[in-house]
Amino acid sequence: MWLKDSSIGRKFIMSITGLFLVLFLLFHGSMNICLVVDDLFGTQGYNWICEMLGANWYAIAGTLVLALGVLVHFLYAFYLTFQNRRARGNSRYAVETCPEGVEWQSKNMLVLGIIVILGLCLHLYNMWFKMQFAELTGIATSVFNPQDGSAIVKYLFTNGWCGIIYCLAYIVWLCALWFHLSHGVWSALQTLGWSNLIWLKRIKVIGTIFATLAVGLFMIVVLYFLGVNIGMLAA
Amino acid sequence: MDSYINIKVRVWRQAGPKVAGHFETYELNHIFQGASFLEMIDILNEQLIAEHKDPIAFDHDCREGICGMCSMYVNGHPHGPDSAITTCQLHMRHFHDGETITVEPWRSRAFPVIKDLMVDRQAYDRIMQAGGFVSVNTGGVPDANAIAIPKPVADEAMDAASCIGCGACAAACKNGSAMLFVSAKVSQLALLPQGKIEAAKRAKAMVAKMDELGFGNCTNTGACAAECPKSVSLANIARLNREYLCAKFKD
Numbered sequence: 001m002w003l004k005d006s007s008i009g010r011k012f013i014m015s016i017t018g019l020f021l022v023l024f025l026l027f028h029g030s031m032n033i034c035l036v037v038d039d040l041f042g043t044q045g046y047n048w049i050c051e052m053l054g055a056n057w058y059a060i061a062g063t064l065v066l067a068l069g070v071l072v073h074f075l076y077a078f079y080l081t082f083q084n085r086r087a088r089g090n091s092r093y094a095v096e097t098c099p100e101g102v103e104w105q106s107k108n109m110l111v112l113g114i115i116v117i118l119g120l121c122l123h124l125y126n127m128w129f130k131m132q133f134a135e136l137t138g139i140a141t142s143v144f145n146p147q148d149g150s151a152i153v154k155y156l157f158t159n160g161w162c163g164i165i166y167c168l169a170y171i172v173w174l175c176a177l178w179f180h181l182s183h184g185v186w187s188a189l190q191t192l193g194w195s196n197l198i199w200l201k202r203i204k205v206i207g208t209i210f211a212t213l214a215v216g217l218f219m220i221v222v223l224y225f226l227g228v229n230i231g232m233l234a235a
Numbered sequence: 236m237d238s239y240i241n242i243k244v245r246v247w248r249q250a251g252p253k254v255a256g257h258f259e260t261y262e263l264n265h266i267f268q269g270a271s272f273l274e275m276i277d278i279l280n281e282q283l284i285a286e287h288k289d290p291i292a293f294d295h296d297c298r299e300g301i302c303g304m305c306s307m308y309v310n311g312h313p314h315g316p317d318s319a320i321t322t323c324q325l326h327m328r329h330f331h332d333g334e335t336i337t338v339e340p341w342r343s344r345a346f347p348v349i350k351d352l353m354v355d356r357q358a359y360d361r362i363m364q365a366g367g368f369v370s371v372n373t374g375g376v377p378d379a380n381a382i383a384i385p386k387p388v389a390d391e392a393m394d395a396a397s398c399i400g401c402g403a404c405a406a407a408c409k410n411g412s413a414m415l416f417v418s419a420k421v422s423q424l425a426l427l428p429q430g431k432i433e434a435a436k437r438a439k440a441m442v443a444k445m446d447e448l449g450f451g452n453c454t455n456t457g458a459c460a461a462e463c464p465k466s467v468s469l470a471n472i473a474r475l476n477r478e479y480l481c482a483k484f485k486d
Contacts, residue, residue: 007412007452008442008479080452087411087451089344094245094258095337097311099407099461100318106456107409187455190469193477197391197470 015188029217050149119173157225181211237268303399313403341406366440395422404459410451415459418475435482
């Protein structure tokens with residue numbers, strides 16, 4: 001199968017799954033913004049979304065497709081890196097330099113990806129386990145109602161010093177994600193062949209915009225609750 | 236102004252493909268900065284021969300940047316610290332008095348060391364043999380107006396054709412990928428009418444050979460294009476991806 005056996009086929013899989021995950025991030029990030037809006041204006045948008053998605057069949061189907069996307073992206077990353085290290089051989093250069101125009105993140109995609117996955121595990125435990133998982137299995141995984149997502153998030157981020165540590169962890173995670181995406185998005189487009197002498201510069205800009213937008217949506221929520229928390233601690 | 240400098244040259248010495256290599260440092264005095272890098276190596280070799288030592292083996296041929304034979308990794312850069320030149324076009328004015336210059340061979344699994352700074356780059360020839368040609372004799376040069384080709388397309392094909400197959404791209408790549416080379420060769424033919432007909436077949440055959448020879452998977456770090464002595468663009472890699480993916484989906 002050429003999607004597994006040829007280098008461009010493998011890269012194609014990485015690109016498609018990567019772009020799919022970016023679209024999911026934009027979807028997820030837009031929903032998160034409701035948390036800030038709710039807190040500022042006293043609305044119930046986030047909980048409405050939690051209720052709407054919850055443990056309904058379409059949310060579960062979406063989650064399974066998403067999990068598959070993450071898994072394939074993750075497995076191919078290790079497969080590609082393993083092959084690339086073998087292609088490089090065992091002898092290393094005595095003097096290593098980074099040529100001008102080569103992004104640091106492009107050489108560290110696996111490491112950044114691992115940080116993102118670790119952050120994801122923490123995130124799944126804190127949020128998903130207490131929301132969709134609790135609703136699905138009926139097991140009480142926290143003191144909160146699994147459909148009251150807003151309260152779960154707010155508690156996690158504004159829970160005194162613990163909340164500050166969580167916010168900082170999320171900020172590190174999101175920064176790693178930004179670096180990963182700032183190379184990943186344009187690299188995916190390039191691999192799909194959507195580039196030429198003119199578009200090469202454009203897709204790099206598009207990549208940076210996408211990365212900033214996707215990460216920015218999440219960052220706003222974290223920074224907002226960090227501010228609220230510091231305000232509460234100071235008071 | 237160019238003047239005379241004293242330098243130390245730290246060179247990779249390896250007696251043969253199966254022997255472990257090591258660095259050796261040689262002192263070289265009174266080197267004119269107007270000399271080319273390869274002339275400096277020639278002077279060093281004369282010094283070694285006078286001392287009854289084995290001279291350094293290195294690849295070189297035209298010494299004017301068109302044959303693609305010279306292949307030295309100088310101070311962490313393929314073809315040295317200057318941009319868009321081959322090692323033979325590098326001059327000693329890029330180095331200062333008292334400097335220690337580190338010279339290594341290309342290091343990539345597909346380019347095994349033959350001796351000292353010489354590596355076996357036949358892998359690139361094999362990729363070319365797999366499809367880097369037009370199958371029919373296209374005859375002599377036709378009149379320029381016989382087949383109209385837009386100037387930007389002709390320019391892009393010429394820029395891709397400027398690849399001299401030196402191997403700097405794969406040598407600089409952290410993934411040991413030959414994509415810039417293969418994409419330049421695919422592009423130069425795919426852009427022009429004579430080569431366009433076999434473009435899909437060529438892309439598939441050359442990529443299959445590249446993968447078979449154990450080159451890595453491209454992750455678009457761009458080190459290849461940054462170090463390429465002919466400034467071949469990353470846009471060619473996108474064209475190769477496009478050609479290959481289209482061909483595979485048509486199958």
